[in-house]
Amino acid sequence: MIILRYLLFPFSILYGWITSIRNFLFDKGILKSYSFDIPIIAVGNLSVGGTGKTPQIEYLIRLLSSNYKIATLSRGYKRKSEGFVLADSNSNAEILGDEPFQIHQKFPNIHVAVDTQRKNGIEQLLKLDNKPEVILLDDAFQHRKVKAGLYILLSSYNDLYFKDFILPTGNLRESKSGAKRANVIIVTKCPKDLSELAQQNIIKKIGLNVPIFFSFIDYDSEVYNEFESKKVEEIIDVDKLLLAGIAKPEPFFAYLQAEKNVKMVYPDHHHFSEKDIEEIKNKASNKLIITTEKDYVRLKNQNLKSLFYLPIKSSFISKGDDFNQTILNYVGTSTRNR
Template structure:
């Protein structure tokens, strides 16, 4: 695999040139970026997948929705629909995509919309009678057609953008220089006990004069379904099926796995077919099935006899949460 990536070095250079030229044209105003008269906060990354955007968007929803009318706008990756859609009672994961539908399920007080064209999506949201006061752009760091008022860049502790290289040799969607657009950076998926020295070393590696925060994934101590919940400690005493279709499932499995559990792994944002469902049921038989929250919203329409559960997660800051909250709330005044 390493050898193959090295062989792809010329393609990575070419891809880097193309993305750099595109960014230059936007930076110089040759290509038009559109700003809006309400706060727009963009959350994204430089690398492909697995940096924890969903729990970070949810953190922002919890922070802002008690004070402001919040809307999220996502592309709706792998949805079976097109154009602008504002979630309503008919929404499901197929129409919205799994992550937007998850927001819609968990936060009924906000508006949830999808549109690959973020400029059009924002325009449509602002045309609503009950228009939002702040829009959270999900995975939109490279969407230069919209000029957000505040950019939050995520990078994983075990895959820092400053140690990475351009696609297809590495995992970067654009040059590391793109990080300069960030108003702040969050190093996600850190060990919860990461030392102050390790944090300072990472800040030096990143080398930018913007605030850098460190967060970790906090797993719930219960798993849930439509009918109730079970303590995670109780699930570890019984055989079960663990199922995940996310970019980096290992921590999920490590947290829950014990004994002779059956582990089933699928590609990120996997669309479950009828044969997949039959296979899952065959593997489970009379066992419970525990999956991620993102997978649950795609599987909940199937009948698993009440045995399908999901494990919620939250993004938690190692320290300086108040400082982060203050910066975001200050951005609301821009």
């Protein structure tokens, strides 16, 4: 696989050339970007998947929702609906996509919308009677047609963008120079004990004069379903089936796995077929089934016994208050200017 990626290097040059021309046209105003009279925060990455966008969006919701009317807008990856869709009581993962549906279930008091055309999505949200005061754009760093007021770039600690190559040789969606559009950079999925010296080395290699923060994935001490919860420490040695359909499941498995556990791995955003469900039931037998929160929203109505999910959240190693203030200052200044 690695050899094949290097053989495809000429295509990486071509892809990088195309994306660079596109960005140049937007930077020069030849291709039009649309701005809106509302604070818009775009969260995204340069690489393909696995940087922790959903936990970061949820962090922002928790930070802002007590003082502002919040809406999230994403394309709704792999959903079976089309056009603009606003989440309601009839929504499910097939209509919204797994991540927007997860957010809708966790934060029922905010607007959760999907639309591949982000400009149209924002326009539709602003037509609502109870329209949002802040819009969070999920996975929109490359969506240049809408100009956000604040761009947050995520880069995973184990796959830092400045060490990577453009697709298909590497995992970058565009050149590393795209990071210059970021107003804030967060290095995600760090070890909790990442030293100050290691942080400073990464900051130096990034080489941009923007605030740079370091976060880690904080796993819950309990697993849940709609009816009950169980402490992780009480089930860690219990026979169980661990199931994940996410981009980089290794930390999830490492947190829960014991010697006799069975693992099942599926592609990111996997739609579980009847055959998949039967295979899961056969392998689970009478075991507990523990999955990720994103997978749970697609599996919870599949009649799987003893199905639980493990919640996660994004936490900062240090300077979390500085990050919060950066966001609050931007939103507060923008709303006052309106």
